[in-house]
Amino acid sequence: MAIESINPATGKLLRQFEPLTDEAARQKIAVAAEAFRTYALIPIEHRALWMRKLASILDNELDDLSTLITLEMGKPIEASRYEILKCADACRYYAEHAARILAPESIPTEHNHSYVRWDPLGVVLAVMPWNFPFWQVFRFLAPALMAGNVAVLKHAPNVPQCALAIEALVRRAGFPRGTFQSLFLDVQQVETILGDDRIVAVTVTGSEAAGRAIGAQAGWLIKKSVLELGGSDPFIVMPSADLDLAIETAIRARCVNSGQSCIAAKRFIVADEIYDAFESRFVAGMEAIRVGDPMKPEVQVGPLVTAHAVDLLEEQVKAATRVGARILTGGERMLGAGNYFEPTVITGIPRNSAVYREELFGPVAMLFRAQDLNEAIEIANDTPFGLGASAWTRDPAEQQRLVAELQCGGVFLNTMVASDPRLPFGGIKRSGYGRELSAAGMREFLNAKTVVIASAGSTHEAVSKPYLVATADTLQTR
Structure with a gap:
């Protein structure tokens, strides 16, 4: 079935696209996986330069991008302009603060040095809705790319031109080929894509039904998922x-x-x-x-x-x-x-x-x-x-x-609810789980890797102390 862009204010067809075949989608995932191998090693200062360039492009093309949003999903034009500016703010926030968020965290222990480092996971699938067709993507995209992950986007079928525009913006900002790609997929193809071993995690913003289906599959596959669903x-x-x-x-x-x-x-x-x-x-x-x-x-x-x-x-x-x-x-x-x-x-x-x-x-x-x-x-x-x-x-x-x-x-x-790049965003109960934005959102798709460096000649100490603790607690040492 064709993916159609229809103006909701007039009912007129704007453009239509054919969804990718499963093989074509797998080829794009292969490009993303290959890109991750080198992109994860790029210094964060370089990523920050590209992210600031992305913010500048959003600002400079405000009128065209906001018009595209309004044409595809009907948002009042002033709200569309605000959405684009908010995306630029998120890019600047993570360009400025990513180094602090990703810095290793030293933790005092009896060893010479113990710390937690934050490593990117790989290719993350983003399943995004139509109601904020740029912002919903950018609030995931900015922290994910700054952290060294790469992403593939399955956007809502009624905003395909927004999806293409976002991919083009990322490339024009200087991010390497394959770091962010929009995939035109039918709903039924999401299961196949998520099942690909090269996809390491998934984030979903959308309906409760979509969250249930994708969250259940991610759980079965033992892949990390973040769900931001409905609200009342x-x-x-x-x-x-x-x-x-x-x-x-x-x-x-x-x-x-x-x-x-x-x-x-x-x-x-x-x-x-x-x-x-x-x-x-x-x-x-x-x-x-x-x-x-x-x-x-x-x-x-x-x-x-x-x-x-x-x-x-x-x-x-x-x-x-x-x-x-x-x-x-x-x-x-x-x-x-x-x-x-x-x-x-x-x-x-x-x-x-x-x-x-x-x-x-x-x-x-x-x-x-x-x-x-x-x-x-x-x-x-x-x-x-x-x-x-x-x-x-x-x-x-x-x-x-x-x-x-x-x-x-x-x-x-004494104010209305709003998302802010500086603050964690997400819900509980059937509104989902996990967080977006802030340091918490950035770390959702990172490996909190524990590193312990014992002092020289501490072999006996490193083995005996866990044994003694385990014996006292009647637990097996891991």
């Missing part, structure tokens, strides 16, 4: 919050990327004391959102990525009303060309309903009333997901409880 992030507002700022941010947090973001706020949990004021102003704000042609800079919400995405969101909203939820605004697909859905607010969703536990991937917000902080935390944690949480309160005691008790990968107090 809570946005908690308590009485002491700056209500004006909280409402303004809530609208932005729900509609970021036209609502198609794993870390977009989706469940708004508001204290009873301020609920009515929040609801009326939040609904008015959602009604004022500008929906339309994503190429226009004033537009805040563009089309959803595919017609199927609109169908799914429409069915989820209808399912909510069937079990007693009320639509406060929106709730319908928009007529005419393109995959548009009205900004929507729903309240009264029963906590025992199926839709309550699903991720709504579009500009649809769910409102919940909480009697106190205890109930707010209970509602926030009552989800199979655990990616991020935004909580709004100026009470220090409430802040401490929220940080300690919310079950998620990141808690953001």
